[in-house]
Amino acid sequence: MTQEVLRTLEEQLRPAHTALVVVDMQNDFCAEGGYLQRTRAASSENPIRVDENERIAERIGRLAAEARRAGATVVWLRSVYDFKHLAPAHIAKREGEGCCMEGSWGADWFRIEPAEGDIVVTKHTFSGFHETDLHERLQARGIRTLVMTGVATNVCVDSTLRHGFFLGYNIVVAEDCVGSGNQAGHEGTLATVRVNFGSVVDSQRLLTLLA
Template sequence: MSNILRTLAEKAQPRHTALVIVDMQNDFCAQGGYLQRTRAESGRHPIRVDENAAIADRIGALADGARRSGAAVAWLRSVYDFKYLAEAHVAMRDAEGCCMEGTWGADFFRIQPREGDIVVDKHTFSGFHETGLHAQLQERGIRTLVMAGVATNVCVDSTLRHGFFLGYHIVVAEDCVGSGNAAGHEGTLSTVRVNFGEVTTSVELLRLFGKHAPADALSAL
Protein backbone atom coordinates (compact mmCIF):
# COMPACT_ATOMS: atom_id res chain seq x y z
CA MET A 1 0.00 0.00 0.00
CA SER A 2 3.05 2.25 0.20
CA ASN A 3 2.81 3.23 -3.49
CA ILE A 4 -0.67 4.75 -3.19
CA LEU A 5 -0.71 8.30 -4.59
CA ARG A 6 -2.14 10.53 -1.87
CA THR A 7 -1.16 14.14 -2.61
CA LEU A 8 -1.97 16.23 -5.68
CA ALA A 9 1.73 16.44 -6.54
CA GLU A 10 2.01 12.66 -6.46
CA LYS A 11 -1.15 12.13 -8.48
CA ALA A 12 -0.21 14.70 -11.14
CA GLN A 13 3.20 13.23 -12.00
CA PRO A 14 3.25 13.58 -15.81
CA ARG A 15 4.63 10.09 -16.45
CA HIS A 16 1.37 8.53 -15.25
CA THR A 17 -1.11 11.36 -15.92
CA ALA A 18 -3.54 12.00 -18.78
CA LEU A 19 -5.39 15.26 -19.37
CA VAL A 20 -8.87 14.16 -20.54
CA ILE A 21 -10.66 16.85 -22.58
CA VAL A 22 -14.38 16.16 -22.77
CA ASP A 23 -16.76 17.29 -25.53
CA MET A 24 -15.22 20.63 -26.47
CA GLN A 25 -17.38 20.66 -29.60
CA ASN A 26 -19.37 23.32 -31.44
CA ASP A 27 -22.80 21.90 -30.62
CA PHE A 28 -22.04 22.16 -26.91
CA CYS A 29 -19.86 25.26 -26.80
CA ALA A 30 -20.43 27.59 -29.75
CA GLN A 31 -22.87 30.37 -30.44
CA GLY A 32 -25.39 28.77 -32.81
CA GLY A 33 -24.51 25.28 -31.63
CA TYR A 34 -27.21 22.73 -30.89
CA LEU A 35 -27.64 23.45 -27.17
CA GLN A 36 -27.66 27.24 -27.44
CA ARG A 37 -29.85 27.22 -30.57
CA THR A 38 -32.47 24.70 -29.47
CA ARG A 39 -32.90 26.21 -26.02
CA ALA A 40 -33.50 29.63 -27.59
CA GLU A 41 -35.92 28.22 -30.17
CA SER A 42 -37.91 26.33 -27.54
CA GLY A 43 -38.37 29.40 -25.37
CA ARG A 44 -36.55 27.77 -22.46
CA HIS A 45 -33.81 29.62 -20.61
CA PRO A 46 -30.98 29.68 -23.16
CA ILE A 47 -27.65 28.01 -22.54
CA ARG A 48 -24.93 30.61 -22.01
CA VAL A 49 -21.92 29.95 -24.19
CA ASP A 50 -19.99 33.19 -23.69
CA GLU A 51 -17.63 31.63 -21.11
CA ASN A 52 -16.68 28.69 -23.33
CA ALA A 53 -14.02 30.54 -25.32
CA ALA A 54 -12.10 31.36 -22.15
CA ILE A 55 -12.51 27.77 -20.91
CA ALA A 56 -11.20 26.47 -24.24
CA ASP A 57 -8.20 28.78 -24.11
CA ARG A 58 -7.32 27.62 -20.59
CA ILE A 59 -7.67 23.98 -21.66
CA GLY A 60 -5.42 24.67 -24.65
CA ALA A 61 -2.74 26.15 -22.40
CA LEU A 62 -3.05 23.23 -19.98
CA ALA A 63 -2.76 20.75 -22.85
CA ASP A 64 0.40 22.46 -24.08
CA GLY A 65 1.89 22.26 -20.59
CA ALA A 66 0.88 18.61 -20.27
CA ARG A 67 2.55 17.70 -23.56
CA ARG A 68 5.76 19.55 -22.66
CA SER A 69 5.96 17.65 -19.38
CA GLY A 70 5.36 14.26 -20.97
CA ALA A 71 1.78 13.78 -19.77
CA ALA A 72 -0.74 12.25 -22.18
CA VAL A 73 -3.59 14.27 -23.69
CA ALA A 74 -6.86 12.52 -24.57
CA TRP A 75 -9.84 14.05 -26.36
CA LEU A 76 -13.39 12.71 -26.08
CA ARG A 77 -15.77 13.54 -28.91
CA SER A 78 -19.50 12.87 -28.77
CA VAL A 79 -21.20 11.46 -31.88
CA TYR A 80 -24.91 11.34 -31.13
CA ASP A 81 -26.64 10.14 -34.30
CA PHE A 82 -29.62 8.12 -33.11
CA LYS A 83 -28.28 5.00 -34.82
CA TYR A 84 -25.53 4.90 -32.17
CA LEU A 85 -27.65 5.61 -29.09
CA ALA A 86 -29.41 3.28 -26.68
CA GLU A 87 -33.22 3.59 -26.61
CA ALA A 88 -33.12 5.19 -23.16
CA HIS A 89 -30.80 7.92 -24.48
CA VAL A 90 -32.99 8.53 -27.54
CA ALA A 91 -36.04 8.82 -25.26
CA MET A 92 -34.40 11.71 -23.40
CA ARG A 93 -33.75 13.68 -26.59
CA ASP A 94 -36.26 15.95 -28.32
CA ALA A 95 -34.97 15.31 -31.82
CA GLU A 96 -31.95 14.07 -33.68
CA GLY A 97 -29.45 16.78 -34.48
CA CYS A 98 -26.81 17.10 -31.75
CA CYS A 99 -23.19 16.26 -32.67
CA MET A 100 -24.15 14.51 -35.86
CA GLU A 101 -21.33 12.56 -37.46
CA GLY A 102 -19.29 14.63 -39.92
CA THR A 103 -21.01 17.96 -39.15
CA TRP A 104 -19.75 21.33 -37.92
CA GLY A 105 -21.58 20.71 -34.67
CA ALA A 106 -19.46 17.65 -33.93
CA ASP A 107 -16.20 19.45 -34.75
CA PHE A 108 -13.92 20.58 -31.95
CA PHE A 109 -14.52 24.10 -30.64
CA ARG A 110 -11.60 26.56 -30.75
CA ILE A 111 -8.92 24.00 -29.77
CA GLN A 112 -7.80 20.90 -31.61
CA PRO A 113 -5.93 17.64 -30.93
CA ARG A 114 -2.23 17.55 -31.77
CA GLU A 115 -0.16 14.76 -33.24
CA GLY A 116 0.32 12.06 -30.62
CA ASP A 117 -2.85 12.88 -28.68
CA ILE A 118 -5.50 10.24 -28.08
CA VAL A 119 -8.87 10.91 -29.78
CA VAL A 120 -11.87 8.75 -28.84
CA ASP A 121 -15.44 8.96 -30.15
CA LYS A 122 -18.21 8.10 -27.71
CA HIS A 123 -21.95 7.56 -28.01
CA THR A 124 -23.03 8.20 -24.45
CA PHE A 125 -22.02 10.38 -21.52
CA SER A 126 -19.10 8.29 -20.25
CA GLY A 127 -15.93 8.29 -22.29
CA PHE A 128 -15.19 4.76 -21.08
CA HIS A 129 -18.47 3.07 -22.06
CA GLU A 130 -17.83 0.77 -25.03
CA THR A 131 -14.80 2.76 -26.21
CA GLY A 132 -11.09 2.04 -26.40
CA LEU A 133 -10.14 4.80 -23.95
CA HIS A 134 -9.27 2.55 -21.00
CA ALA A 135 -7.08 0.27 -23.12
CA GLN A 136 -5.18 3.21 -24.62
CA LEU A 137 -4.59 4.76 -21.21
CA GLN A 138 -3.43 1.45 -19.77
CA GLU A 139 -0.95 1.03 -22.63
CA ARG A 140 0.59 4.33 -21.53
CA GLY A 141 0.70 3.43 -17.84
CA ILE A 142 -1.81 6.11 -16.86
CA ARG A 143 -2.92 6.19 -13.23
CA THR A 144 -4.38 9.72 -12.96
CA LEU A 145 -7.00 11.56 -15.01
CA VAL A 146 -7.04 15.35 -15.06
CA MET A 147 -10.54 16.25 -16.20
CA ALA A 148 -11.46 19.24 -18.39
CA GLY A 149 -14.33 20.13 -20.72
CA VAL A 150 -18.13 20.18 -20.71
CA ALA A 151 -20.58 19.68 -19.24
CA THR A 152 -19.23 19.44 -15.71
CA ASN A 153 -22.31 17.66 -14.37
CA VAL A 154 -22.99 15.39 -17.35
CA CYS A 155 -20.18 13.97 -19.51
CA VAL A 156 -17.29 15.17 -17.34
CA ASP A 157 -19.04 13.77 -14.27
CA SER A 158 -19.98 10.48 -15.96
CA THR A 159 -16.45 9.95 -17.27
CA LEU A 160 -14.66 10.76 -14.03
CA ARG A 161 -16.96 8.47 -12.03
CA HIS A 162 -16.42 5.64 -14.51
CA GLY A 163 -12.69 6.30 -14.41
CA PHE A 164 -12.68 6.22 -10.61
CA PHE A 165 -14.48 2.87 -10.66
CA LEU A 166 -11.77 1.59 -13.02
CA GLY A 167 -9.14 2.62 -10.50
CA TYR A 168 -7.88 5.97 -11.79
CA HIS A 169 -7.06 8.87 -9.50
CA ILE A 170 -9.27 11.84 -10.37
CA VAL A 171 -8.26 15.50 -10.58
CA VAL A 172 -10.63 18.19 -11.88
CA ALA A 173 -9.25 21.47 -13.22
CA GLU A 174 -12.09 23.65 -11.96
CA ASP A 175 -11.38 26.59 -14.29
CA CYS A 176 -11.30 24.22 -17.29
CA VAL A 177 -14.79 22.76 -16.87
CA GLY A 178 -18.16 24.40 -17.46
CA SER A 179 -21.89 23.84 -17.61
CA GLY A 180 -25.06 25.74 -18.37
CA ASN A 181 -26.39 24.33 -15.11
CA ALA A 182 -24.66 26.27 -12.31
CA ALA A 183 -26.10 24.10 -9.54
CA GLY A 184 -25.04 20.92 -11.35
CA HIS A 185 -21.55 22.33 -11.96
CA GLU A 186 -21.03 23.17 -8.29
CA GLY A 187 -22.58 19.87 -7.24
CA THR A 188 -20.08 17.85 -9.25
CA LEU A 189 -17.12 19.83 -7.91
CA SER A 190 -18.36 19.36 -4.35
CA THR A 191 -18.89 15.63 -4.87
CA VAL A 192 -15.42 15.18 -6.36
CA ARG A 193 -13.81 16.93 -3.39
CA VAL A 194 -15.57 14.63 -0.92
CA ASN A 195 -15.71 11.31 -2.75
CA PHE A 196 -13.62 11.04 -5.89
CA GLY A 197 -10.42 13.06 -5.81
CA GLU A 198 -8.94 16.51 -6.14
CA VAL A 199 -10.25 19.86 -7.41
CA THR A 200 -7.59 22.40 -8.34
CA THR A 201 -6.78 25.08 -10.92
CA SER A 202 -5.03 24.96 -14.26
CA VAL A 203 -2.42 27.35 -12.85
CA GLU A 204 -1.49 24.86 -10.14
CA LEU A 205 -1.41 21.98 -12.59
CA LEU A 206 0.81 23.95 -14.96
CA ARG A 207 3.14 24.65 -12.04
CA LEU A 208 3.34 20.94 -11.23
CA PHE A 209 3.77 19.95 -14.88
CA GLY A 210 6.44 22.62 -15.31
CA LYS A 211 8.65 20.90 -12.74
CA HIS A 212 8.98 17.98 -15.14
CA ALA A 213 9.20 19.78 -18.48
CA PRO A 214 12.60 19.66 -20.27
CA ALA A 215 14.67 22.81 -19.89
CA ASP A 216 14.49 23.58 -23.63
CA ALA A 217 10.68 23.45 -23.50
CA LEU A 218 10.57 25.82 -20.54
CA SER A 219 12.91 28.30 -22.25
CA ALA A 220 10.48 28.46 -25.18
CA LEU A 221 7.64 29.73 -22.97
Protein backbone atom coordinates (compact mmCIF):
# COMPACT_ATOMS: atom_id res chain seq x y z
CA MET A 1 0.00 0.00 0.00
CA THR A 2 1.32 3.46 -0.96
CA GLN A 3 2.10 5.62 2.06
CA GLU A 4 0.79 9.15 2.48
CA VAL A 5 3.24 11.83 1.35
CA LEU A 6 4.27 13.94 4.34
CA ARG A 7 5.00 17.37 2.88
CA THR A 8 5.21 19.68 5.90
CA LEU A 9 7.60 19.54 8.84
CA GLU A 10 4.63 19.28 11.20
CA GLU A 11 3.50 16.13 9.39
CA GLN A 12 6.99 14.67 9.08
CA LEU A 13 7.86 15.23 12.75
CA ARG A 14 4.94 13.50 14.39
CA PRO A 15 6.74 11.73 17.25
CA ALA A 16 5.14 8.33 16.60
CA HIS A 17 6.96 8.01 13.28
CA THR A 18 10.09 10.09 13.99
CA ALA A 19 13.57 8.89 14.96
CA LEU A 20 16.31 11.17 16.26
CA VAL A 21 19.57 9.73 14.93
CA VAL A 22 22.76 10.53 16.88
CA VAL A 23 25.81 9.79 14.72
CA ASP A 24 29.27 8.98 16.09
CA MET A 25 29.32 11.15 19.22
CA GLN A 26 32.46 9.31 20.31
CA ASN A 27 35.74 10.44 21.89
CA ASP A 28 37.92 9.71 18.88
CA PHE A 29 35.83 12.06 16.75
CA CYS A 30 34.83 14.68 19.33
CA ALA A 31 37.22 14.88 22.27
CA GLU A 32 40.46 16.72 22.90
CA GLY A 33 43.07 14.00 22.55
CA GLY A 34 40.83 11.84 20.38
CA TYR A 35 42.11 10.19 17.21
CA LEU A 36 41.11 12.97 14.79
CA GLN A 37 42.39 15.78 16.98
CA ARG A 38 45.67 13.93 17.66
CA THR A 39 46.38 12.99 14.08
CA ARG A 40 45.25 16.16 12.31
CA ALA A 41 45.88 18.99 14.79
CA ALA A 42 49.19 19.82 13.16
CA SER A 43 47.79 19.90 9.63
CA SER A 44 48.13 23.39 8.18
CA GLU A 45 45.63 22.65 5.40
CA ASN A 46 42.85 20.98 7.41
CA PRO A 47 43.38 21.15 11.19
CA ILE A 48 40.69 19.50 13.30
CA ARG A 49 39.01 21.69 15.93
CA VAL A 50 36.97 20.01 18.65
CA ASP A 51 35.99 23.00 20.80
CA GLU A 52 32.42 23.17 19.46
CA ASN A 53 31.67 19.49 20.12
CA GLU A 54 30.73 19.98 23.78
CA ARG A 55 28.05 22.48 22.80
CA ILE A 56 26.81 20.18 20.05
CA ALA A 57 26.58 17.35 22.60
CA GLU A 58 24.58 19.54 25.00
CA ARG A 59 22.09 20.47 22.30
CA ILE A 60 21.73 16.85 21.17
CA GLY A 61 21.16 15.83 24.78
CA ARG A 62 18.29 18.29 25.13
CA LEU A 63 16.81 17.18 21.83
CA ALA A 64 17.06 13.50 22.78
CA ALA A 65 15.34 14.11 26.12
CA GLU A 66 12.46 15.93 24.41
CA ALA A 67 12.21 13.25 21.72
CA ARG A 68 11.83 10.53 24.35
CA ARG A 69 9.30 12.59 26.31
CA ALA A 70 7.25 13.14 23.16
CA GLY A 71 7.29 9.45 22.25
CA ALA A 72 9.80 9.57 19.39
CA THR A 73 12.56 6.99 18.90
CA VAL A 74 16.20 7.82 19.66
CA VAL A 75 18.91 5.98 17.71
CA TRP A 76 22.63 5.99 18.43
CA LEU A 77 25.13 5.05 15.73
CA ARG A 78 28.58 4.01 16.91
CA SER A 79 31.63 3.42 14.72
CA VAL A 80 34.07 0.57 15.34
CA TYR A 81 36.95 0.81 12.86
CA ASP A 82 39.34 -2.03 13.71
CA PHE A 83 40.93 -3.00 10.41
CA LYS A 84 39.48 -6.52 10.68
CA HIS A 85 36.05 -4.98 10.04
CA LEU A 86 37.01 -2.69 7.13
CA ALA A 87 37.07 -3.19 3.38
CA PRO A 88 40.50 -2.82 1.71
CA ALA A 89 39.44 0.47 0.07
CA HIS A 90 38.55 1.88 3.50
CA ILE A 91 41.86 0.73 5.00
CA ALA A 92 43.71 2.38 2.10
CA LYS A 93 42.31 5.76 3.15
CA ARG A 94 43.54 5.39 6.75
CA GLU A 95 46.93 6.56 7.91
CA GLY A 96 47.03 3.64 10.33
CA GLU A 97 44.90 1.56 12.66
CA GLY A 98 43.76 3.29 15.83
CA CYS A 99 40.46 5.08 15.24
CA CYS A 100 37.48 3.89 17.33
CA MET A 101 39.06 0.59 18.24
CA GLU A 102 36.69 -1.91 19.80
CA GLY A 103 36.54 -1.50 23.59
CA SER A 104 38.75 1.60 23.64
CA TRP A 105 38.27 5.02 25.24
CA GLY A 106 38.19 6.45 21.73
CA ALA A 107 35.14 4.39 20.82
CA ASP A 108 33.26 5.43 24.01
CA TRP A 109 30.48 8.01 23.95
CA PHE A 110 31.43 11.69 24.20
CA ARG A 111 29.50 13.64 26.90
CA ILE A 112 26.14 12.02 26.12
CA GLU A 113 25.04 8.39 25.91
CA PRO A 114 22.02 6.17 25.18
CA ALA A 115 19.16 5.80 27.64
CA GLU A 116 17.08 2.71 28.29
CA GLY A 117 14.81 2.03 25.33
CA ASP A 118 17.03 3.76 22.76
CA ILE A 119 18.30 1.85 19.73
CA VAL A 120 22.09 1.39 19.49
CA VAL A 121 23.68 0.26 16.22
CA THR A 122 27.37 -0.46 15.64
CA LYS A 123 28.64 0.24 12.14
CA HIS A 124 31.93 -0.38 10.34
CA THR A 125 31.64 2.21 7.59
CA PHE A 126 30.20 5.68 7.10
CA SER A 127 26.53 4.77 6.57
CA GLY A 128 24.53 3.56 9.54
CA PHE A 129 22.44 1.43 7.19
CA HIS A 130 25.27 -0.44 5.42
CA GLU A 131 25.31 -4.09 6.56
CA THR A 132 23.43 -3.30 9.80
CA ASP A 133 19.89 -4.01 10.99
CA LEU A 134 19.03 -0.32 11.38
CA HIS A 135 16.42 -0.23 8.60
CA GLU A 136 14.62 -3.30 9.92
CA ARG A 137 14.53 -1.93 13.46
CA LEU A 138 13.17 1.41 12.28
CA GLN A 139 10.55 -0.25 10.12
CA ALA A 140 9.42 -2.36 13.07
CA ARG A 141 8.65 0.90 14.90
CA GLY A 142 6.89 2.52 11.95
CA ILE A 143 9.55 5.22 11.51
CA ARG A 144 9.18 7.50 8.50
CA THR A 145 11.34 10.52 9.39
CA LEU A 146 14.98 10.74 10.46
CA VAL A 147 16.23 13.78 12.39
CA MET A 148 19.98 13.74 11.87
CA THR A 149 22.51 14.90 14.48
CA GLY A 150 26.17 14.18 15.26
CA VAL A 151 29.47 14.13 13.39
CA ALA A 152 30.88 14.51 10.89
CA THR A 153 28.28 16.40 8.89
CA ASN A 154 29.93 15.71 5.54
CA VAL A 155 30.97 12.10 6.19
CA CYS A 156 28.91 9.75 8.39
CA VAL A 157 25.93 12.06 8.84
CA ASP A 158 25.85 12.69 5.09
CA SER A 159 26.31 9.02 4.17
CA THR A 160 23.58 7.89 6.56
CA LEU A 161 21.03 10.51 5.55
CA ARG A 162 21.54 9.81 1.84
CA HIS A 163 21.15 6.08 2.41
CA GLY A 164 18.05 6.75 4.51
CA PHE A 165 16.56 8.98 1.82
CA PHE A 166 17.08 6.26 -0.78
CA LEU A 167 15.24 3.85 1.54
CA GLY A 168 12.28 6.24 1.67
CA TYR A 169 12.75 8.19 4.91
CA ASN A 170 12.01 11.90 5.22
CA ILE A 171 15.22 13.69 6.19
CA VAL A 172 15.55 16.58 8.66
CA VAL A 173 18.98 17.82 9.75
CA ALA A 174 19.29 19.61 13.10
CA GLU A 175 21.56 22.40 11.91
CA ASP A 176 23.15 23.29 15.26
CA CYS A 177 23.46 19.63 16.31
CA VAL A 178 25.86 18.55 13.55
CA GLY A 179 29.50 19.44 13.12
CA SER A 180 32.67 18.77 11.18
CA GLY A 181 36.32 19.75 11.22
CA ASN A 182 35.84 20.50 7.52
CA GLN A 183 33.75 23.69 7.38
CA ALA A 184 33.42 23.66 3.59
CA GLY A 185 32.21 20.06 3.70
CA HIS A 186 29.80 20.86 6.55
CA GLU A 187 28.24 23.76 4.65
CA GLY A 188 28.16 21.73 1.43
CA THR A 189 26.15 18.93 3.03
CA LEU A 190 23.66 21.37 4.55
CA ALA A 191 23.21 23.10 1.19
CA THR A 192 22.71 19.78 -0.60
CA VAL A 193 20.16 18.58 1.94
CA ARG A 194 18.12 21.77 1.56
CA VAL A 195 17.93 21.33 -2.22
CA ASN A 196 17.80 17.57 -2.69
CA PHE A 197 17.15 15.50 0.42
CA GLY A 198 15.03 17.26 3.02
CA SER A 199 15.05 20.11 5.52
CA VAL A 200 17.61 21.87 7.71
CA VAL A 201 16.17 23.21 10.98
CA ASP A 202 17.70 24.52 14.22
CA SER A 203 17.21 22.57 17.43
CA GLN A 204 14.95 25.16 19.05
CA ARG A 205 12.39 24.80 16.30
CA LEU A 206 12.68 21.02 16.49
CA LEU A 207 12.02 21.12 20.23
CA THR A 208 8.86 23.10 19.55
CA LEU A 209 7.70 20.84 16.72
CA LEU A 210 8.29 17.65 18.70
CA ALA A 211 6.43 19.06 21.69
